[in-house]
Amino acid sequence: MLVPPADILLIDDNPANLELLTVVLKVDGHRIRTVTSGPMGLEAARRHLPELVLLDVTMPGMDGYETCEAMRADEVLRGVPVIFISALDDPLDKVKAFQCGGRDYITKPFSIEEVKARVEHHVTLARLGRDLERQNQALLDANLKLKEIHTLKANFTAMLVHDIRSPLTSVGLVLGMVKEGSRVGPGAMAQAEESFERVNRLLEEMLELHRSEHQGLPVDRADFEAGAWLEAVAERFRFRAERLDLAFQASLHPGMPVLHGDRAKLDRALDNLLDNALKFTPRGGAVKLETGLEYGAGVEAGLTFLRIDVIDTGRGIPAEELPFIFDPFRQVKGEDAPKGFGLGLAITQRIVASHQGQIHAQSQVGFGSCFRMLLPV
Numbered sequence: 001m002l003v004p005p006a007d008i009l010l011i012d013d014n015p016a017n018l019e020l021l022t023v024v025l026k027v028d029g030h031r032i033r034t035v036t037s038g039p040m041g042l043e044a045a046r047r048h049l050p051e052l053v054l055l056d057v058t059m060p061g062m063d064g065y066e067t068c069e070a071m072r073a074d075e076v077l078r079g080v081p082v083i084f085i086s087a088l089d090d091p092l093d094k095v096k097a098f099q100c101g102g103r104d105y106i107t108k109p110f111s112i113e114e115v116k117a118r119v120e121h122h123v124t125l126a127r128l129g130r131d132l133e134r135q136n137q138a139l140l141d142a143n144l145k146l147k148e149i150h151t152l153k154a155n156f157t158a159m160l161v162h163d164i165r166s167p168l169t170s171v172g173l174v175l176g177m178v179k180e181g182s183r184v185g186p187g188a189m190a191q192a193e194e195s196f197e198r199v200n201r202l203l204e205e206m207l208e209l210h211r212s213e214h215q216g217l218p219v220d221r222a223d224f225e226a227g228a229w230l231e232a233v234a235e236r237f238r239f240r241a242e243r244l245d246l247a248f249q250a251s252l253h254p255g256m257p258v259l260h261g262d263r264a265k266l267d268r269a270l271d272n273l274l275d276n277a278l279k280f281t282p283r284g285g286a287v288k289l290e291t292g293l294e295y296g297a298g299v300e301a302g303l304t305f306l307r308i309d310v311i312d313t314g315r316g317i318p319a320e321e322l323p324f325i326f327d328p329f330r331q332v333k334g335e336d337a338p339k340g341f342g343l344g345l346a347i348t349q350r351i352v353a354s355h356q357g358q359i360h361a362q363s364q365v366g367f368g369s370c371f372r373m374l375l376p377v
Contacts, residue, residue: 005029006123007048011041011067012056012085017108021054021085024112025119038062042070045077052123055102057086057093065100072101079129081122085110164202167195205343217354219262226291226306226377227256229263234289237274244278247286253293257306257377261355266375269351272344273310273371281314281368288312294374305357305374312370317363325361 008030012018018034025032033050035041039062045053053071057064064084071077084097087108094105104118174192177184211217234250241248259266277287288311296303317325328346352359356376363369 003120003123003127005031006051006119007031008033008119009041009045009050009053010034011036011038011053011059011064013037013059014056017056017085021115024115028116028120030119038064038067038070041067042074042077045071045080046074049076050080051126052119053080053082054119055082055084057084057088057097065096068097068100068102079126081126083118083122085115164199167198170195202343205347217265217350219265219354221261222263223258223260224263225256226259227252229259229267230256230289230291230308233267233270233274237278237287237289241278241287245283246278246281249286249288251288251290253291256291257293257304259306259375259377261375262351265351266355269348269373270308270310272348273373276344277310277312277314277369277371281312285313285368293377304377306377308373308375310371311368313368316365316367317361317369318365319363322361322363326359 005028008025010018010021010032012021012034013036015036018036022032022034033044033048035044038059041053041055055064055067059067062070064086068082068084071080071082078101081103082101083104083106084102085106085108086093086097089107097105103122106115106118171192174184174188177188230250230252234248234252238248238250274287274289281287288309290309290311292307292309294305294307296305326345326349328343349359352373352375358374360372360374361369362372
C-alpha cells in the first residue's frame with residue numbers, strides 16, 4: 001500500500017460482504033468500521049468522521065442513493081468521498097450514483113485488487129484536497145496579513161511625518177529667530193529643547209524596538225530598592241503633572257521589597273505608562289501611582305509580585321482597541337486623541353516580559369484607564 005492507513009466506513013446490509021471487505025482492507029492497515037443500514041451509517045459517520053465510505057446501493061429502508069444524498073446535505077459529512085459497491089451494473093444505476101454525489105462505482109462481484117486500487121486512489125485524492133484547502137487558507141491568511149502590513153506601513157509613514165514635523169517646526173522657528181538676530185526668550189528656547197528631545201526619544205524608541213525584535217532585549221540585572229525607585233519616579237511626575245494642571249497622587253506600599261532587575265529599563269517602562277496617563281488625561285483630571293504586593297496562584301503559586309498600577313481619569317480606551325494596545329505603532333482612535341506612535345507600550349511590554357513579569361490594561365471610555373505591571377520579587 002502506498003498511502004498511510006485510513007479510517008474507512010463500510011455500509012452494507014449483507015454481513016458476508018462486510019466481512020470480506022474488512023479482511024481485504026485490513027491487510028493494508030486500514031481502520032475499518034461496519035454498519036448494516038443507511039441511518040446507522042449516518043450516525044457512525046457523524047460520531048467519527050471517516051476518510052472514505054464504501055456504500056451498498058440495495059438496502060432495505062434507506063437505500064444507498066438516499067444515504068449518499070443525506071451525506072451531501074449534511075454540512076459535516078458532505079466532503080467525505082463515497083464509493084458505491086453494488087451488483088447493479090446498468091449504466092443508469094451508475095449515472096444515478098454519480099448524480100447523488102458518489103465519487104466512484106464498483107460492480108459486484110468485485111476484484112480485490114480493483115477495490116484496493118480505488119480505495120487508495122480516493123483516499124489519496126481526499127488527502128490532497130484537504131492539503132490544498134489548508135494551503136489556500138494559508139495563502140488567504142498570508143494575503144490578509146500583507147494587507148494589514150501595508151496598512152500599518154501607510155499609518156507608520158503618516159505618523160512618522162506628524163511626529164517629526166511638528167517638533168521640528170518649533171525648532172525651525174527658534175533657528176529662524178536666531179538667524180534674524182531676534183531675541184529668543186527662555187520659553188521659546190525651552191519649547192525648542194523639548195521638541196528636540198521628542199524627536200530624539202522617538203528615534204531611540206524605534207531603534208530599541210527594532211533591536212528587541214531582532215536581537216532580544218538585553219537586561220543588566222542588579223538588586224535595587226523598589227521604594228527608593230518609585231519615590232523618585234513619583235516626585236518626577238508630580239512636578240510634570242502640576243505643569244499640566246493635573247492632580248497627581250502616589251500611594252506607595254510601605255516596606256517595599258528589593259527588586260532584582262534592570263532599574264533603567266524598568267524606569268523606562270514606568271515612565272512610558274505615566275507619560276501616556278498624563279498625555280491622555282485632560283486638564284483638571286487626575287493620575288495615580290499605586291503599588292502593593294500580589295501573591296501568585298495556580299502555576300505561579302508561591303510567587304510574590306510587586307504590583308504597580310498607573311490609573312488615570314482620561315478619555316479611556318475603546319473595548320475593541322484593548323487587545324491591540326501593546327502592538328507597535330497602534331494609536332488610540334478619536335479625533336481629540338493626542339497623536340503619536342504606539343511604540344512606548346510595545347517597548348514597555350517587552351521590558352516587563354524580559355523581567356518575567358506581566359502587564360495588563362483595563363479601561364472604560366469616559367472614565368479612564370488602569371495599567372498594571374506585576375514584577376516578581
